[in-house]
Amino acid sequence: MANNTSQEGQEFIAFACELGVLRFGEFKTKAGRLSPYFFNAGLFNHGAALSRLCDFYAQRVMASGIQFDVLFGPAYKGIPLAAGTAIALARLGYDTPYAYNRKEAKDHGEGGVLVGAPLSGRVLIIDDVISAGTSVRESVEIIRQAGATPAAVVIALDRQERGEGGLSAVQEVEQTHGLPVLNIARLTDLINYLSGQPELTRYLAAVRDYRLRYGSE
Numbered sequence: 549m550a551n552n553t554s555q556e557g558q559e560f561i562a563f564a565c566e567l568g569v570l571r572f573g574e575f576k577t578k579a580g581r582l583s584p585y586f587f588n589a590g591l592f593n594h595g596a597a598l599s600r601l602c603d604f605y606a607q608r609v610m611a612s613g614i615q616f617d618v619l620f621g622p623a624y625k626g627i628p629l630a631a632g633t634a635i636a637l638a639r640l641g642y643d644t645p646y647a648y649n650r651k652e653a654k655d656h657g658e659g660g661v662l663v664g665a666p667l668s669g670r671v672l673i674i675d676d677v678i679s680a681g682t683s684v685r686e687s688v689e690i691i692r693q694a695g696a697t698p699a700a701v702v703i704a705l706d707r708q709e710r711g712e713g714g715l716s717a718v719q720e721v722e723q724t725h726g727l728p729v730l731n732i733a734r735l736t737d738l739i740n741y742l743s744g745q746p747e748l749t750r751y752l753a754a755v756r757d758y759r760l761r762y763g764s765e
């Protein structure tokens with residue numbers, strides 16, 4: 549269940565930078581941290597980009613050997629990721645059910661917060677990034693409440709930040725919930741990529757400062 553290689557990570561970071569999905573400036577994260585970079589998965593906003601993105605996820609899932617029964621994409625940005633990864637896995641010959649949640653419960657029609665395949669058995673969480681780990685904790689809760697078992701988490705970018713305590717957010721997920729966390733790329737890949745791109749090196753200092761402040765390693 550080895551994580552991404554540096555080459556895969558760099559390839560993914562290049563893809564995200566070329567599409568403007570990875571941006572530099574000042575952004576507030578869900579945890580309220582002021583970040584000099586942001587990964588906006590909503591900007592994989594056309595078919596070819598989403599297809600390539602989900603091929604990265606599907607390759608990661610297949611390479612991991614993780615056993616699971618259903619994919620779960622947390623609202624909102626996890627929704628197209630779970631759907632797209634299910635399509636990419638089907639293209640590889642693995643027809644996989646997928647589900648997602650609503651942030652606000654629907655009070656008419658089918659009602660509730662869960663949409664798609666029933667959440668049962670081993671559930672693989674598909675999300676875009678982990679910063680402080682709040683979203684993953686919320687997904688674990690939703691899956692357990694449905695009577696299913698979280699199997700692992702796959703994310704595009706591990707921002708390698710501290711969680712609620714002294715450990716990294718990823719370590720907290722792994723230790724508290726016993727869940728493996730797989731990434732396609734991580735902050736280290738971003739920093740290496742920036743170092744090799746003359747037009748982007750000006751962002752390095754701020755990204756490194758942020759890592760010193762909130763980073764886990």
Ligand SMILES: O=P(O)(O)OC[C@H]1O[C@H](OP(=O)(O)OP(=O)(O)O)[C@H](O)[C@@H]1O
Nearest residue numbers: 578623624625677678679680681682683
């Ligand atoms: O590890 P964390 O500190 O939880 O931060 C990462 C989460 O934050 C974002 O979700 P958010 O709910 O903000 O946004 P979305 O509705 O755009 O998916 C992002 O999509 C991750 O799920």
Ligand SMILES: O=C(O)c1cc(=O)[nH]c(=O)[nH]1
Nearest residue numbers: 577578586587588677679
């Ligand atoms: O921590 C967050 O809220 C966050 C960080 C990031 O890079 N991208 C994102 O969608 N959310």
